[in-house]
Amino acid sequence: MTQSVPDRVRNVLSAVLGVPADSIGEFASPQTLEAWDSLKHMNLVLALEEEFGVSFSDEQMLEMLNFKLIVATVQEILGA
Amino acid sequence: MPRFEEIKVGDTAVVVHAITEKDIQRFVDLTGDDNRIHVDKEYASHTPLKKPVVHGMLGASFISTLIGTKLPGDGALWFSQSLEFLFPVRVGDVLTVRAEVLKKHDGERTLEIRTDIYNQDNQKVTAGTAKVKVYEEEVPKDAPPASAEQTQETALVIGGSGGIGEASVLALAGAGFDVAFTYLKNEEKAAQIKEKVEAIGRKCVVCRADVADEGQVKALAQTVERKFGGLTAIVFSATGKAPAIKFGALEWGEMQRHFNVHVKGTFNVLKAFVPMMESRKYGKIVCVTSMYIEYPSTDLAPYITAKSALNGFSKALALELAPKGIRVNMVSPGMTETDLVAAVPQKAKMLIEARTPLQRLSQPSDVANAICFLASPQSDFLTGETIRVNGGQTMI
Structure with a gap:
């Protein structure tokens, strides 16, 4: 069964940040997850681009402030 | 009367x-x-x-x-x-x-x-x-002498059928105020709010009024004076739609529309009601401004300019009315979840939530609670002050 966009984003975050997927809530952000620093954020952007086969603009990268916004940004690009 | x-x-x-x-x-x-x-x-x-x-x-x-x-x-x-x-x-x-x-x-x-x-x-x-x-009422000989002292707290909310307005009307009623409020178009909602206030056990007076019209405000003042005999607090929460318009496409009429609500309306109401407060040597005036006057957003020049003017007007009056016992304060909300922002894209709201230290948009009740405090005696040593209800977005 195809995974939903939020589940796929959660799995990417879990893999990049090294935290359990079930610890990533809707408002997970660099303020709530210690592992989510600026370097990891860049890795995260690259991993998301690979996972979804998309390319984020500078503005979209700046808007990825928490899990919910990453999902919204990906859905916006995919037209989901 | x-x-x-x-x-x-x-x-x-x-x-x-x-x-x-x-x-x-x-x-x-x-x-x-x-x-x-x-x-x-x-x-x-x-x-x-x-x-x-x-x-x-x-x-x-x-x-x-x-x-x-x-x-x-x-x-x-x-x-x-x-x-x-x-x-x-x-x-x-x-x-x-x-x-x-x-x-x-x-x-x-x-x-x-x-x-x-x-x-x-x-x-x-x-x-x-x-x-x-x-005819005049015959007063029984053993009736107690009429007292000039008003004991029941009363409040008037301008724009009481809007999101923040309704929450303010209900919060004030909950805090023991009899409440009068104005609405412009939504008669049905106004009637529902009146029922809610009366269910709390407080008196409620509803008036349709365009506060930019001096004649309608005078009629409003006569009604409030007749029903309540005086007024403790006035809350200005009236607002209109604030569509995003680039300056190049902006006409003065749109600017004027915002000035009519936020400045002329406030001016007319205070002209009519301040004398009532002066006679008691006490009054609380609360104006709802906006976070955007300190933290502007693009394409909202009419709204931001008119709210900034209201901010200046409130401070000028705070100074002038203080010796008369009348306090003028402001509540400055961030984006608040009301009908006014229903058309704002969901992602834009999520971005504001994410950039807000307390991680959510303001609710009408958050703003109403601050208004209620400024209408109450608990804030009697505040005037010309602004309470920013924006979850920590602006710290000044």
């Missing part, structure tokens, strides 16, 4: 009412006058009038409101009325009923009052003269 002795020849009063289809239906239900010229569009279209005409006596019934509640008010016994119906009234017309005292007969305690009705185009639709006898 003036006593008979205080009424002078030349005294005036007004009542404003917008005629609706519902008014026609109620009048038909009450009187049984379902003449097709009033209720049947098809029938009326085949007459020289082309469209249904409002019952003349429906419009004229607001003369009764004027005489019974304003000039002279309680104790008035109407014993004569002449009427001439000069111009047809239609559904949607806004009628202004004007009364002016023409003669006063002290011995008989009677008044002769000109009672004319005008439509929104200032055309006189009805002319007439009323004769009224004025």
Whole structure:
């Protein structure tokens, strides 16, 4: 069964940040997850681009402030 | 409400009412006058009038409101009325009923009052003269002396049917205030809010008023004074739609529309109500400004400019009215979840939430709680102050 966009984003975050997927809530952000620093954020952007086969603009990268916004940004690009 | 002795020849009063289809239906239900010229569009279209005409006596019934509640008010016994119906009234017309005292007969305690009705185009639709006898309440000899001290706290919320307005009306009622509030269009919602206030056990007065119109504000002041006898607090939460418009496409009319609500409306209301507060040497005025005056957002120049003007006006009055015991403070909300922001894209709201230290948008109740504090005696040592209800987005 195809995974939903939020589940796929959660799995990417879990893999990049090294935290359990079930610890990533809707408002997970660099303020709530210690592992989510600026370097990891860049890795995260690259991993998301690979996972979804998309390319984020500078503005979209700046808007990825928490899990919910990453999902919204990906859905916006995919037209989901 | 003036006593008979205080009424002078030349005294005036007004009542404003917008005629609706519902008014026609109620009048038909009450009187049984379902003449097709009033209720049947098809029938009326085949007459020289082309469209249904409002019952003349429906419009004229607001003369009764004027005489019974304003000039002279309680104790008035109407014993004569002449009427001439000069111009047809239609559904949607806004009628202004004007009364002016023409003669006063002290011995008989009677008044002769000109009672004319005008439509929104200032055309006189009805002319007439009323004769009224004025009775006064007989006070029992053992009644306690009337006291000038007002004990019940009362508040007026301008724009009480909006999101923040409704929350403020209910919070003030919950805090023990009797509440009057104005609305502009949403009569049904206003009636629902009134029911909620009365369910809390507080008195509620609802007035339709465009506060940019001085005449309507004067009528509002007469109503509030009559019902409450005075006023403790005034809250300005009226606002209009604030569409995003680039400066290149902006017309002055849009700027003026915002100034009418936020500045002219506030000016008119304070002109009418501050004297009531001055007489008590106490009053609380609370103006709802906006986070965007300190943290501007693009394409909102009319809204931001008018709210900034309101901010300046409030501070100027805080200084001037402080010696009279009247405090003027502001509540500055961030984006608040009301109908006003319903059209803002979801992602834009999520971005604001993410950039807010407390990680959510403001709720109307958050703003109302701050308003309630500023209306209460707990904030008596604050004036010219702003409470920023924005979850920590601006820290100044």
